[in-house]
Amino acid sequence: MRKATEDVVRPEIVRISNVSKRFVMRKDNSLKERLVTMGRMGRRHREDFWALKDLDISIEAGTTVGLIGHNGSGKSTLLKIIGGIIDPTSGAVERRGRIAALLELGAGFHPDLTGRENVYLNASILGLSRATTEERFQDILDFASIGDFIDTQVKFYSSGMYVRLAFAVAVHTDPDLLLVDEVLAVGDEAFQRKCLDKIRAFQKEGRTIILVTHALGQVTELCSRAILLNKGQVEYDGDPRKAVSAFRDILEDRRLSDVAAVQAHSSKPSIPSGQVLGATVHSVDLQVRDGVHPGDDLQIDIRLEHPEGLTEWVCAIQIDNAMGQVVYGTTTKRLGIELPVLSGELDVQFILRDVPFGAGKYFVNVSLMDMEGIHLHDLPQACSFDVPDYPLAVGTVHARPEFSFSA
Missing domain, CATH: 2.70.50.60 (abc- transporter (atp binding component) like domain)
Structure with missing residues (x-):
């Protein structure tokens, strides 16, 4: 699988072909209700929800792709399907290379094992030998900056400590494809900067990153491409700034619809x-x-x-x-x-x-x-x-920049 660009030919690292994902939402709340409504009658007590619908996406190696959209648009579902965590209802996903995934807080570590034990367990799952893990362990520990807590059971970790260690393991396993789902928002500002610096280093090394985030500034700053999902379908795929602008228009339309609905059902007098x-x-x-x-x-x-x-x-x-x-x-x-x-x-x-x-x-x-x-x-x-976008600068204040230097 190869796709030509203007300057170079990049191999595809992920190919998503006609992928759909259905979840079944049940309306019977108890085991007794489910037993009573078994069989044909049970269909009345469940509803199909299509999180993704007929997606066709190819992602080239060495690109950083941002997945954006409102809550429930299908971003995290798509990331889990790319990572092989869940299977699509229909369609196929082809992927190549080693994948490291930070998909959600609480996934990947065993709560009863210590941080040290979880490092070795996760590294082995990602394909690293014990000898290689031992060589990189100190780098992982230094990056996570959790000190003596490395020998404490993970179930006693704070959310920030958990993310620190999980991200440290993921980025030190030499992944070809890194999947990140909003978990960076949990860490403190210093750690977030460290993570962003690591992501930029990955970009220079030609690794592929797929990032789900509500921090739209990160999308325009880090990503070379953005995919906007809306109701399980691709609304826009291309320039990150245009994708962010289209997403904000969707959010504004939703807000206005919500306001109109509230006003229509409001019983308050003028x-x-x-x-x-x-x-x-x-x-x-x-x-x-x-x-x-x-x-x-x-x-x-x-x-x-x-x-x-x-x-x-x-x-x-x-x-x-x-x-x-x-x-x-x-x-x-x-x-x-x-x-x-x-x-x-x-x-x-x-x-x-x-x-x-x-x-x-x-x-x-x-x-x-x-x-x-x-x-x-x-x-x-x-x-x-x-x-509109100003290519020379970012931020909420516009100023035309000039630069000079003297030896």
Whole structure:
């Protein structure tokens, strides 16, 4: 199996052909219920859930692939099928080389064995001889940094200690293919940096890595390719930044659907103290929902309502990035604006000049408050906008970089 690229011919290390995976969800909760509903009647008490549907994916050696998608999209299921942990319901998976997998916390170590014993056990499962494991044991111990706990039973480890040792074993077995499923989020920041440095070293050595993570910054920084899964199918396969942007659009659509569903079933009466009816955001002179570029003037249009008339009030905006961090906020009170009486519906507008936002998705939150700062009504994530990728830098702040040096 070989696939040609523009510059080099890379062998395929994984070939996924027409793979589907079905799980059966049972609705009878007890053994008694299952016995009563055995046979034909039992079909009423179970439901098929297709975690993956007809996937065709090939992964070339030496690439770093990020699997992204919302919870339940099939990422972890696909990674387990690639690793041979579970079998597909239909289709076939071909793989080559030694595989090391960190698929979930709690998998791979025997809780009643010590860390040292588990190192030798896992290394042997991954194909290392005892002599080779002994040669690498000190490197494994140094990387894990768990000290004397290496001779303690694993069941007494914290989640962080467990991940440290599991990752240390996996990366010191010379894998051709490394599978990582979100476990790096458990370690502390120093250990995460150590893991990322090891992954970068693997990339330089030409190893293949498949990474499942919700840290989208890691996807754009580390991966040469990203596969976006949605409801068990490939939504996008290609450039990591485009995949992340498409994923954020899916998340936003889901959020809006959830909000609409809650509002449709809500029995709460309208808020008599006033409310934020809605908001839109776009660059000045551009269409609503078009991308916002650094240096643009950003326009936020807001519609407010008060049934009786509010004489003293404040309108506030707050812009958050995709991680929920506040990147900007202001109010009409800070700006020293004298507002008219809010009676019935009223449209107001903020314009932010020469915005410096870095690449990513941003959410605008709107609040109606009284002069004392008490919130009368909030509309979280009232609208959102995207800032396209900037190839020279990353982060939430845009700045054009320059560099010089002198001997």
